[in-house]
Amino acid sequence: MxxxxxxxxxxxxxxxxxxxxxxxxxxxxxxxxxxxxxxxxxxxxxxxxxxxxxxxxxxxxxxxxxxxPMANSEQTIxxxxxxxxxxxxxxxxxxxxxxxxxxxxxxxxxxxxxxxxxxxxxxxxxxxxxxxxxxxxxxxxxxxxxxxxxxxxxxxxxxxxxxxxxxxxxxxxxxxxxxxxxxxxxxxxxxxxxxxxxxxxxxxxxxxxxxxxxxxxxxxxxxxxxxxxxxxxxxxxxxxxxxxxGWLCEHMFLMACLGKGGRKTYFAGAYPSACGKTATAMIPGEQIVGDDIVYFRNIDGEFRGVNVEQGIFGIIKDVNAEDDPVIFENAMINQEVIFSNILQGPDKKPYWLGQGVEPPKSGLNHIGEWTEGMKDDKGNVVPVAHPNSRYTMRLDYLANFDKEGFEAKDGVKISGILYGGRDSDTSVPVEESATWKEGILLKACTLESETTAATLGAEGVRAASPMANMDFVSYPLGEYTLNNIKFGESVKDCPKIYSTNYFMRGPKGEFMTSKLAKKVWLHWAEGRFYGEYEALDTPSGKIPKYEDLQALFDEFLPNEGFNKEKYTYLFTFRCTKLIEKLERTKKFFASKDSNVPAELNKFWDDTIAKYKAVREKYGDEIKPGDFKG
CATH class of the missing domain: 3.40.449.10 (Phosphoenolpyruvate Carboxykinase, domain 1)
Incomplete structure (x- = not known):
């Protein structure tokens, strides 16, 4: 008792x-x-x-x-x-x-x-x-x-x-x-x-x-x-x-890429906020296992992962019928959903920022009784809904939900891990790392998210976000990084690591590809796992050949147009910018960890020296295929 x-x-x-x-x-x-x-x-x-x-x-x-209660009886706010x-x-x-x-x-x-x-x-x-x-x-x-x-x-x-x-x-x-x-x-x-x-x-x-x-x-x-x-x-x-x-908990999505002959290949991916995490997990034609947190374990020598959760707690701002049709459809039908901090109109229907639906002029939201144009006690205009408004719903509502992968008690075998940042002038759209260790230190640790003038008033500021996990790492960053390396190297069939960047801009400031091009980069990575594509060497990994990408664009995005000139611009290796990125990474680690392991700093110093030597030999910008190792 x-x-x-x-x-x-x-x-x-x-x-x-x-x-x-x-x-x-x-x-x-x-x-x-x-x-x-x-x-x-x-x-x-x-x-x-x-x-x-x-x-x-x-x-x-x-x-x-x-x-x-809301207009739909199964929904609440x-x-x-x-x-x-x-x-x-x-x-x-x-x-x-x-x-x-x-x-x-x-x-x-x-x-x-x-x-x-x-x-x-x-x-x-x-x-x-x-x-x-x-x-x-x-x-x-x-x-x-x-x-x-x-x-x-x-x-x-x-x-x-x-x-x-x-x-x-x-x-x-x-x-x-x-x-x-x-x-x-x-x-x-x-x-x-x-x-x-x-x-x-x-x-x-x-x-x-x-x-x-x-x-x-x-x-x-x-x-x-x-x-x-x-x-x-x-x-x-x-x-x-x-x-x-001796296992890993990571801030990642988990998804299945559906390839040739009905094969299903699992990828996990870490992306800082506004860098494409949800959009990658929800690529049309693929399947989703989870959108936020993954556990990885070594199961009989295999690198296996599970979705920790069974639902989604997602930002609903800009979820609309055009950009996010799967979530939008599920948010509008009568099934169990909790909305938070959106507007409830007089019709008791939900309204949020970027919904693509004309909102009413009044209703109830996070401030209470709301009318269009009203200000809070600090003089700020109160929008229809808070920018951080959320929806809470079950994953199995989604038509692209991978029930088989979700329910697997031993998890799914991970074939590739994507690390995606946001920058306009440095990182190529997709690159494969030579080894697990190089992937962690050159792709995961160097993740950054570039701000824009519209959001923070200072375009081009890069916020460091190693592993897209900085808010949640609960012991020293250097030790956490070493544990990532040790875990990957302990598994006999280690996943390939890829970096992605969906935000490269052209000479006139324009985005070089559409939002859906991420499907091409994903399928190139999937094909690499099965040895279907050769690759070109760079000082930091391997990039696609133009002919392979052209074929993938023809298959998945035939109306986009992907020419050799665009390919060359996107996949050029930019020595000085990548040196500067590594120097920022070293500085950030030092600011977050009073005792960064010497092994990490030595690796980054050696890589910086390597890039400088490459710059001396090839020039500051190296076009695809020009680097000979």
């Missing part, structure tokens, strides 16, 4: 307590009991994997005013407060034991005891008067080598509902593994709410990560990036766990 038994019985129905007790897990009982005592909810509802409990949570979200519209990077911090403080000092961290005292002080009685929910999930497929069980304790029915869409149910997994202590724990409270049901005490918003004990504390927030424990919070725990255990 747990010391919390009487307390939990006083806050639960007999049915809820029986569900908890049936797990025969002291660590689960202590977690729920200790926070039931400390956060002091009025009642606690324990969920299993049943349809009945799913319906209970959905009804609670409407009853509590955390979600609101949720609003976060006006100041709770994005991830809170400042107050998302690591709780670090004294012996680890030195190596974590370049990260946003706090001494463990100080952080624990603060977060527990904020959490004291924070759920008073509310109903709380306990829900079990798994990251990755249940009962598989990839499984990470998770337990969420929250006073938000919206958070529970969202996670039920986004993650696989896990109660049965806990039931089948009594006494297991290896699981992630998440404690969350939206805190005191205003008349709209939004968090009031944003000055006390805190998201504290304890990667040493696999627990995350999230208080006084509702925006999903701060409140949904199983998403980026769990990702930070997983990255730390993977680093200790």
């Amino acid at each position: 747990s010391k919390y038994t009487n307390l939990l019985k006083s806050k639960m129905t007999d049915k809820s307590f029986a569900k908890l007790e049936a797990l025969k897990n002291d660590k689960v009982m202590d977690f729920v009991g200790s926070f039931a005592e400390h956060c002091n909810p009025k009642t606690i509802y324990v969920c299993d994997d049943s349809k009945e409990d799913e319906e209970y949570i959905k009804a609670a979200a409407l009853k509590n005013g955390e979600e609101h 949720h609003w976060d407060g006006y100041g709770d519209q994005a991830r809170d990077k400042v107050n998302t911090r690591y709780m670090v034991y004294p012996e680890n403080l030195d190596k974590m000092k370049a990260m946003n961290s706090l001494p463990y005891d100080e952080a624990k005292e603060e977060i527990m002080g904020i959490a004291k009685n924070i759920m008073a008067g509310k109903e709380a929910y306990v829900k079990f999930f798994t990251e990755g497929p249940a009962e598989s080598p990839f499984t990470i069980p998770c337990i969420q304790f929250t006073d938000s029915s919206y958070v529970t509902h969202s996670e039920s869409i986004l993650y696989r149910p896990g109660y049965k997994h806990f039931l089948n593994n009594p006494g297991s202590e290896d699981f992630f724990r998440f404690i969350h409270s939206a805190g005191e709410l205003d008349e709209r049901g939004c968090t009031k005490n944003l000055d006390k918003r805190r998201i504290y990560m304890d990667t040493q004990n696999n627990i995350v504390y999230s208080m006084n927030d509702q925006y999903a990036g701060n409140s949904i424990g199983l998403k980026k919070h769990a990702m930070r725990l997983s990255i730390s766990k993977a680093g200790q255990e």
Whole structure:
């Protein structure tokens, strides 16, 4: 009998307590009991994997005013407060034991005891008067080598509902593994709410990560990036766990490229924001397994991966019938979708920025009652919807969903990994790395996203984003990089690594190819895996031959036109610009890691010296085929 038994019985129905007790897990009982005592909810509802409990949570979200009905009966809308519209990077911090403080000092961290005292002080009685929910999930497929069980304790029915869409149910997994202590724990409270049901005490918003004990504390927030424990919070725990255990957790999509003769070839890919990640995962004619987070493990010597999630929490801005038809169609039909921070018109239909639909002149959005042209208290015009408005839906709604790959307990065999940045004048559209190590150090570590004058007022500024994962790497960047290298080199059939860049501009500033050209680059990479295409050497890898790309354009984009002049411009090796890129990478690593491994800096220094020697011999710009090694 747990010391919390009487307390939990006083806050639960007999049915809820029986569900908890049936797990025969002291660590689960202590977690729920200790926070039931400390956060002091009025009642606690324990969920299993049943349809009945799913319906209970959905009804609670409407009853509590955390979600609101839409014109389509299966859809709901949720609003976060006006100041709770994005991830809170400042107050998302690591709780670090004294012996680890030195190596974590370049990260946003706090001494463990100080952080624990603060977060527990904020959490004291924070759920008073509310109903709380306990829900079990798994990251990755249940009962598989990839499984990470998770337990969420929250006073938000919206958070529970969202996670039920986004993650696989896990109660049965806990039931089948009594006494297991290896699981992630998440404690969350939206805190005191205003008349709209939004968090009031944003000055006390805190998201504290304890990667040493696999627990995350999230208080006084509702925006999903701060409140949904199983998403980026769990990702930070997983990255730390993977680093200790010798596997990988990466911020990647997972997709199937459908090639000749019905073959299915799996690619994963990492892209910083606005660099083409979702568009690549959703290339027409291919299949999607997942759009955001992938676990990789060495299974019998093979490099295999799974989608951690079962749903999509996506930005809905600019989702329209022309640019993103699959998502748009699914957002408009009557099926379970949670919209957040969009406009609900008088007709109770959803409206968002870039929808391609004329919005009404008034309605309800993240500020409350909204009318066209209104300003907030700082004098800023409030748009129809927030630019970071989101949709939450199940992946299996999508016609291009790869159910077979999604359900594979041992994951799918990964044949290629794409790393895509955004620059207008440096990187070629697609290039294959000579080795796994070179791919990590020259393609993954050097990822950058170039800003434009329209977005930040300074065109051409390049933001570094190694592995497109910087916000979530939870131990020193250099060590994380070495672990990536070691893992790939430990697998007997290692994937090929490719860099992509969809944003090269021509001499007059024009984009050189259409948005759909990414299908050509993908299929060239797929063909390379099967030895169907030869390649030309460059100082940093291998690029396609013109004849092969021309044939692929004729097959997939016959109306685009791809001539030799365009090919030569796109695939020219630009020595000085690539030297500068490596120098920026070295500088960025030094700013984020106080002890960058000497092995990394030596590799980059040697490569810079190599590029300089190549420049002396061939000139600053080397056209395709001119480099002879």
